[in-house]
Amino acid sequence: MTKKPIVIGVAGGTGSGKTTVAREIYRKFKDKSILMIEQDAYYKDQTHKTMEERIKTNYDHPLAFDNDLLLEQVQKLLSYEKIEKPVYDYANHTRSKEVITVDPKEVIILEGILILEDERLRDLMDIKLFVDTDADVRIIRRLMRDIEERGRTLDSVIDQYTSVVRPMHLQFVEPTKRYADVIVPEGGQNRVAIDLMVTKIRTILEEKVIL
Numbered sequence: 001m002t003k004k005p006i007v008i009g010v011a012g013g014t015g016s017g018k019t020t021v022a023r024e025i026y027r028k029f030k031d032k033s034i035l036m037i038e039q040d041a042y043y044k045d046q047t048h049k050t051m052e053e054r055i056k057t058n059y060d061h062p063l064a065f066d067n068d069l070l071l072e073q074v075q076k077l078l079s080y081e082k083i084e085k086p087v088y089d090y091a092n093h094t095r096s097k098e099v100i101t102v103d104p105k106e107v108i109i110l111e112g113i114l115i116l117e118d119e120r121l122r123d124l125m126d127i128k129l130f131v132d133t134d135a136d137v138r139i140i141r142r143l144m145r146d147i148e149e150r151g152r153t154l155d156s157v158i159d160q161y162t163s164v165v166r167p168m169h170l171q172f173v174e175p176t177k178r179y180a181d182v183i184v185p186e187g188g189q190n191r192v193a194i195d196l197m198v199t200k201i202r203t204i205l206e207e208k209v210i211l
């Protein structure tokens with residue numbers, strides 16, 4: 001049997017708490033060999049577009065992501081090769097000039113709204129999670145986060161949510177729940193689900209050493 005890293009997919013709607021869940025799992029293994037890849041880092045480059053065009057872009061459609069690059073980079077990590085991960089600039093709605101060098105590790109967490117939508121990515125995953133949080137809670141979290149951390153106004157978050165985020169969530173994000181092995185209600189506060197995941201990952205890692 002060829003040794004290869006474990007891939008955990010963490011999906012869920014915007015504001016569901018998937019980054020928090022992924023970070024909690026990461027924290028438990030920090031001394032071990034684990035890395036996190038956010039699908040958001042792979043939003044397509046938009047430097048050629050005006051700011052007005054960038055604001056109008058639909059960031060909740062599968063085609064907004066450069067999944068070919070994400071797939072290529074995950075495959076490299078699975079072959080224990082390092083990658084140059086892109087960095088996304090939310091305030092300017094485009095890829096930044098920086099990249100981050102990521103060394104391969106034994107556990108790879110892939111996190112993003114549409115990480116379970118692409119069959120090619122799903123096929124690389126050993127465990128698939130969907131963080132399931134009610135829409136009213138998600139919009140409140142998103143409002144606070146986008147204003148505090150992503151340079152948005154109250155009106156712009158509400159406009160984008162009602163015109164694009166909500167319909168895209170219903171059309172593309174929510175249906176990927178059917179691919180999940182585990183559905184995690186409440187996100188990062190769900191200690192039981194996080195402990196179960198950590199135990200499961202440890203078991204897989206131990207089995208890999210034995211095999």
Ligand SMILES: Nc1ncnc2c1ncn2[C@@H]1O[C@H](COP(=O)(O)OP(=O)(O)O)[C@@H](O)[C@H]1O
Binds near residue numbers: 014020142144145
């Ligand atoms: N259980 C929770 N209770 C309160 N706030 C939370 C909780 N989980 C996440 N948040 C906050 O909500 C926002 C969105 O959470 P995040 O994990 O980034 O969600 P996602 O990655 O799904 O968009 C963040 O500001 C985060 O700190």
Ligand SMILES: O=c1ccn([C@@H]2O[C@H](COP(=O)(O)O)[C@@H](O)[C@H]2O)c(=O)[nH]1
Binds near residue numbers: 014015019090092
């Ligand atoms: O330029 C951008 C890029 C993305 N978004 C929004 O981000 C969320 C996904 O991030 P989460 O951390 O999962 O919330 C997505 O719903 C996009 O609408 C953006 O507003 N601008």
